[in-house]
Amino acid sequence: MTASRGAPGGDALRAWYDLLHRRIDDVALDEAAARVGLPSGIGRWNLLDDATLQTLVARVLPKRAGRVLDIGCGRGFLGRWLLANGYDFSYVGLDRSPNALAAAARNCPKGRYLLREAADLPDETFDAVAIIESVHPLDESLARAVARRLSQGGGVLLAFPSLESERARRVDASVAAFVAAGLEVERVRVACPPGAEGARGYLDVLLELCREDSDSPLAREIRRAVDCLDGGLLGYDAFVARGTARE
Numbered sequence: 735m736t737a738s739r740g741a742p743g744g745d746a747l748r749a750w751y752d753l754l755h756r757r758i759d760d761v762a763l764d765e766a767a768a769r770v771g772l773p774s775g776i777g778r779w780n781l782l783d784d785a786t787l788q789t790l791v792a793r794v795l796p797k798r799a800g801r802v803l804d805i806g807c808g809r810g811f812l813g814r815w816l817l818a819n820g821y822d823f824s825y826v827g828l829d830r831s832p833n834a835l836a837a838a839a840r841n842c843p844k845g846r847y848l849l850r851e852a853a854d855l856p857d858e859t860f861d862a863v864a865i866i867e868s869v870h871p872l873d874e875s876l877a878r879a880v881a882r883r884l885s886q887g888g889g890v891l892l893a894f895p896s897l898e899s900e901r902a903r904r905v906d907a908s909v910a911a912f913v914a915a916g917l918e919v920e921r922v923r924v925a926c927p928p929g930a931e932g933a934r935g936y937l938d939v940l941l942e943l944c945r946e947d948s949d950s951p952l953a954r955e956i957r958r959a960v961d962c963l964d965g966g967l968l969g970y971d972a973f974v975a976r977g978t979a980r981e
């Protein structure tokens with residue numbers, strides 16, 4: 735694993751994710767996914783259905799091969815998924831959580847892992863950049879940084895859930911960020927949106943996993959997410975963006 739270059743510390747969310755990645759094991763996480771109807775995939779920390787993921791990956795890696803950067807790779811779910819689906823790829827996973835990267839290195843040993851912030855992308859070129867439920871909505875500076883690292887014909891895929899009350903604003907902001915970065919955006923239809931029920935089921939399972947520690951920041955944060963869901967439906971959006979033909 736490559737050490738961080740200037741990742742800011744003291745960020746509550748960062749600490750929360752790291753704690754979460756330490757507490758939850760891959761098998762339990764996989765069972766949680768299966769119980770709410772998401773396909774098995776050890777290391778999954780997302781609500782993205784397989785059919786939509788297949789569409790997204792096929793758009794950015796049409797030759798079923800290439801160099802992949804996974805921003806906020808978590809436990810290496812995408813690397814494992816690409817392996818399981820017969821892709822020929824190199825994989826760089828970047829995350830701010832050391833515990834996530836330790837799990838990713840076990841789950842997808844062929845990967846190279848970078849402990850750093852999304853704002854600190856490696857100086858390399860990639861055929862596909864994935865941002866799955868990690869940095870959302872997308873902001874302009876990250877979109878520009880990603881665009882600079884795409885190979886000719888390369889593409890970026892972005893997928894994230896939103897409360898319905900915030901969804902339009904988050905979608906508009908992400909599309910505007912891609913456009914400002916000079917990328918053409920395609921919104922991809924989500925085959926099986928998780929809906930509030932699916933997300934609720936997933937969060938309930940996570941709460942169960944940390945029941946011995948119900949006062950931990952992790953448990954409190956999950957309960958807060960459940961309360962938010964009670965206040966509104968959950969939508970899910972997915973995009974592919976690539977350089978324009980004139981570039």
Ligand SMILES: C[S@@+](CC[C@H](N)C(=O)[O-])C[C@H]1O[C@@H](n2cnc3c(N)ncnc32)[C@H](O)[C@@H]1O
Binds near residue numbers: 807
């Ligand atoms: C919900 S998990 C998704 C993980 C993975 N993409 C997946 O689909 O299983 C979000 C991950 O993004 C990481 N993350 C969030 N914001 C980040 C940032 N600004 N820089 C680096 N990693 C970030 C978190 O540490 C966490 O591991």
